[in-house]
């Protein structure tokens with residue numbers, strides 16, 4: 001791409017004649033308040049004649065040269081929506097220009113209309129020289145068979161518009177343009193993307209690639225409407241889907257459940273060319289990831305998280321696993337997904353208390369790294385606390401939540417990319433978890449994870465304050481911010497001795513030494529606190545009891 005400062009299109013739309021590139025493109029540009037350019041119209045202005053006239057006077061090769069030159073110039077000088085002519089992406093020079101545009105962060109959107117619908121629309125209007133001479137439908141279909149695989153390959157965004165009105169199609173395109181993408185670099189495994197936005201699940205097939213023939217769709221009953229959509233998308237893309245419903249929440253993270261899934265995969269002959277898709281909260285994505293990590297020692301998987309906590313934390317980072325009688329997440333594997341699709345539409349059915357719990361991990365990411373998260377939480381605390389999935393989509397709060405999700409995922413991606421197996425930096429993601437996990441266990445996992453972590457962060461702040469690493473104001477800030485979000489900041493459910501024994505079994509402990517991660521001076525600055533004085537550990541515990 002050219003130097004910074006020049007304008008580039010928000011998106012380029014490609015597709016077959018009649019797909020709706022012009023009609024839908026104009027709708028999107030109006031919805032987004034952006035300028036729109038149609039390459040065919042621009043070319044006619046430039047050459048001073050209609051495209052059919054140019055074709056007949058100079059022929060297709062000359063036309064394609066004019067077309068690819070204009071496209072290259074527009075990609076480096078226009079900041080709106082840009083729709084290409086049907087045949088444009090078949091020209092190698094245009095393919096190179098589009099590849100450069102994508103490398104620079106651009107979106108090439110393949111508008112995948114129902115072939116029959118598009119063909120009928122293309123042939124009703126005339127004025128398309130590529131359809132002249134003979135059976136227009138047959139010619140259209142021949143072009144489709146040539147062009148579809150090429151469009152599918154060169155586009156980095158795919159939008160199916162089968163049966164959609166222009167407005168519905170435009171909404172889908174706009175969602176794709178507005179979606180947020182976090183790239184997770186992994187030193188010892190393949191990089192992957194976390195896509196966040198309404199309709200992100202539409203990326204399922206491209207994210208899985210064409211290699212898997214069969215998909216084990218692992219999900220739970222409360223998210224049936226979302227797994228139904230995943231199943232439909234997979235089947236429309238030609239995959240064979242094995243539907244696997246597992247018990248909800250923590251009941252699904254057991255070796256018994258895992259064994260049942262392994263039995264299913266064995267009976268149905270799943271091989272390494274097949275894949276797993278997990279749809280649900282963090283418990284479901286943990287189990288799905290564990291199945292993918294263990295079946296034949298590893299097959300591809302994509303997570304489709306449906307709770308806020310799963311979107312910002314559980315689905316990303318490659319920690320997969322199940323619980324045992326001895327405790328949570330004690331069996332599992334570091335195994336990274338092929339990608340994560342955080343589809344905001346799934347939050348429409350998320351209960352308020354489960355949403356609030358997820359804010360615990362969002363706030364944690366603000367305390368340990370991105371302090372802008374804290375400012376956003378402060379500024380929108382009341383709306384966030386009053387979250388109502390049924391009225392959430394399309395409101396300003398949706399953009400706030402999308403920003404929070406993106407920022408929180410970026411914090412996790414930063415830590416995971418540098419330290420996949422939690423040798424040091426990644427331990428900072430465990431802020432509040434030493435006490436948090438102890439509370440979960442003492443409460444027999446009746447407390448939700450994010451709520452326990454909230455109390456755990458207040459504990460860690462009290463401990464850091466007692467040892468002079470942060471001031472009292474910052475401890476008070478922990479309490480006021482977390483409480484304003486509807487999160488708990490104290491706990492009275494057990495004795496210090498019982499909690500201490502559990503903390504000594506925390507994965508950060510070394511030998512008989514406790515280890516914590518705490519703030520060092522202020523938000524965004526972390527340190528390891530090894531073997532803190534026993535009296536401070538106990539006094540901090542007293543301070544979280546009300």
Ligand SMILES: NC(=O)c1ccc[n+]([C@@H]2O[C@H](COP(=O)([O-])OP(=O)(O)OC[C@H]3O[C@@H](n4cnc5c(N)ncnc54)[C@H](O)[C@@H]3O)[C@@H](O)[C@H]2O)c1
Pocket residue numbers: 220222223248249250253280281282283284286306307308309310313314315316317318319320328329346347348349350351354357449
């Ligand atoms: N692997 C990791 O890095 C990681 C990180 C954090 C947490 N976790 C794990 O994640 C789990 C917690 O995740 P969670 O908070 O999502 O809990 P969860 O998976 O138990 O889901 C909470 C409840 O919300 C329901 N639900 C989820 N999405 C819904 C939706 N869109 N509509 C309606 N209901 C919905 C679920 O069915 C469940 O009943 C724990 O097991 C924790 O250990 C893993």
Ligand SMILES: Nc1ncnc2c1ncn2[C@@H]1O[C@H](COP(=O)(O)OP(=O)(O)O)[C@@H](O)[C@H]1O
Pocket residue numbers: 015016017018019020021022023024086121122161164165166167169
């Ligand atoms: N989703 C849609 N539903 C109904 N009509 C559509 C849709 N998309 C496009 N059209 C109509 O089909 C015709 C061709 O659309 P157009 O945008 O010119 O296609 P393209 O630019 O992809 O060749 C136009 O009459 C347009 O109004």
Ligand SMILES: O=C(O)C1=C[C@@H](OP(=O)(O)O)[C@@H](O)[C@H](O)C1
Pocket residue numbers: 313316317319329361422426429430433
């Ligand atoms: O990806 C990670 O490192 C994390 C995994 C989870 O903790 P545990 O590993 O303690 O379960 C999660 O709760 C924490 O927010 C970050």
